[in-house]
Amino acid sequence: MSLLNLPPLPPEPGFFFGDESRAFEGTRCVLHLDLDTFFVSVERLLDGRLRGQPLIIGGGGDRAVVSSCSYEARSMGVSSGMPVRMALRLCPEAVLVRGHSEQYGEYSRMVTSLIQETLPVVEKASVDEFYADLSGMDKYLGCLRLASELRSRITRETGLPSSLGLSVNKTVSKVATGQAKPDNQYCVRNGDEARFLAPLPVRKIPMVGPVWSSQLEELGLGRIHQLQEVPCEYLVRLFGKNGVTLWEKARGVDHQPILPYREQKSISAERTFDQDTADPSFLKTKLRSLAEGLGHELRSQGLVCGCLTIRLRYADFETVSRQQKIPYTASDRVLMDSACTLFERLYTRRMRVRLVGLRLSELSRVGAQLDLFGDPTEEDALHKTLDRLKERFGNKALRWAGGLG
Template sequence: MSNERAIVHMDLDTFFVSCERLLDSRLIGKPVLIGGTSDRGVVASCSYEARKFGVHSAMPMRMAKQLCPEAIVLRGNSGVYSKFSNDVTEVIKESVPLYEKTSIDEFYIDLTGMDKFFGCHKLASELRQRIIKETGLPISFGLSINKTVSKIATGEAKPNNEINIIRGTEKPFLAPLSVKKIPMVGNVTYKTLCDLGVKRIQTVQEMPMELMHKVLGSNGLTIWKKANGIDNSPVVQYQERKSISTERTFGKDTTDVVKLKGLIIAMTENLAYQLRRGNKLTACVTFKIRYSDFQTYTQQKHIAYTAMDHNLIPAVLDLFYKLYNRRLLVRLIGVRFSHLVEGGQQINLFEDNQKHLSLIQSIDKLRERYGDRAVISAAGMEAKTISRWNPFNGEPPPLLANRHQ
């Protein structure tokens, strides 16, 4: 049947560690931890040798060092990882008709209908070998009729291997695995399921759908479907977004520096939030200012990859102070982030200040719930009309409202 889907999930094994090993072969075979290196740091990636000691990603670095004292600890270099990630993306892009890049190190590939020509497993296998040969990075994949089963299969294939789940065997493949293997079952949900005596996927398969709904709401339904190997979500063609920006034209030209500064902070916070929502980071900030005589000036600054307010706001304000001429009336200001890369959540773990990271994550949760102007810094309070716009859904930005004094 040609309408049967064939979906591959590919995931680069311990990606950051693998990149570091390509740069320094002495790291091969040794326990390696990558992340924020101070006591407040968090593990962004760890080698299989370190995992044997119970280390896992997102663990506080201090704890990881206690568990595995002989581990080599590295700061991590997001620019290097982005380059390797792009190398892998290029190989995939040249080889398949439809792929989706969901983070810096994982991809979904839709090979539906390709079996008429070569056989999907053979095609995926050859692609995997090509990636290993051309980039030197280990990569694993799972192949099945949908995203969920393929992603779980990749987890079972690791390290550096592949699994093909034959159509019709999805349920028996999933049955013996822990419910934790289902994407979207985090620690809280796992605890709820454990309290119900549910540890294996098979138990969920045997439960009535209504019971899962009663216990976990709509989440329960999704988990039940995934446990039963049902997932109709499509592979969405990947498009690299190069930049995001926002600008504001004043209804009345101004020299009010307090107002300007407040607005710049609000614009920067808003764009940073959009970056985090899209799981992206920026390495270049640009500030633009136009005076009442229509003279326009822009300046940019390269920074370490980030999506964090406390890194971006000072960079943008620094550009503003360099460009601002106090004697002139300002007509327009704009902020732009470019050189974007995906996989922000992982790379943000290099942040040494875990408090900052936790705070930002809590604030973002509130924004998701109550709107993206729900929580803003005091300095950004003035700017009431920063647009609510998700730059990663392909829609053009709305025109920002002019605000008359």
């Protein structure tokens, strides 16, 4: 296909043709809403001096990576996941902040409840990203008006800018949000999905990562309209079952349902001993092993926790507990250390203990961003290896040395 035959560019963000009030009559209408550079926006609310400055959020250690950055830093080539050292070389005038994960959790909860107040079916895809089902709402207000009022309300009440996309399904709405950013909205009318996607690069399709994208480019399929032109069988031969999904998504077809968000309150585990014990190091070992099991469960569900509670039942059945807020984490090491510190404060009676329990609460789903907190590269890789081995050989196959016994 020559350049001259390229399909027309999609309209500018915020531009809507025709009478939008009926754009989704009789069809699904899916809203995708994403907070713009969420961590950066929160940092700027916490400290107004950071407004307009290039900002990098990340750890301070040697191997720290960028967990988020402002548009000013992005324009200098900085991106999430990049080593902080490299980012500061690209953008030496940037302000580096360590990040306030507790505040991010707070703001995320505020936005979640605002959306849930307005709309009945909401999926929280990550700390700063939401899908909602607006089907049937055309009759009253018009989907776009409803969505756009929600977006203004979020900014008005939390101070956070966001962008949104509206279309008949999740994939197209997510791409539309990406095209709208920052601080704008984009509506793709029913029937316009393929035309909207056609001129965009394939990496805009949410399932296509950098590796797949460069593979497709090498095959001469770097643009979505090129994918739209090949037969489905061709993509199946190349990519198996994923080929079908890719072919469908390139045409703007996606039947994934909205998964309503239910706050899972907590996960917990406890151990009753065969014989009561007053040996603190034994008890700590048991707690560490509980922490490790729960850490694995958190990570396998894509969750982090912000609060940890331990419970002890003494031999006379008196039960005591103590809880502590912690920065959002799914790290075994952090969970084990926090559990042991709490234990030292709680275990005051020096009496024999018959049960220890551990509960993790204030659970939150994470996008890729939060995983990058601190200086986690090595520990993250270790977690991933441990989790894979546990999935293959069962939970008991491998443990941290401190959790043995």
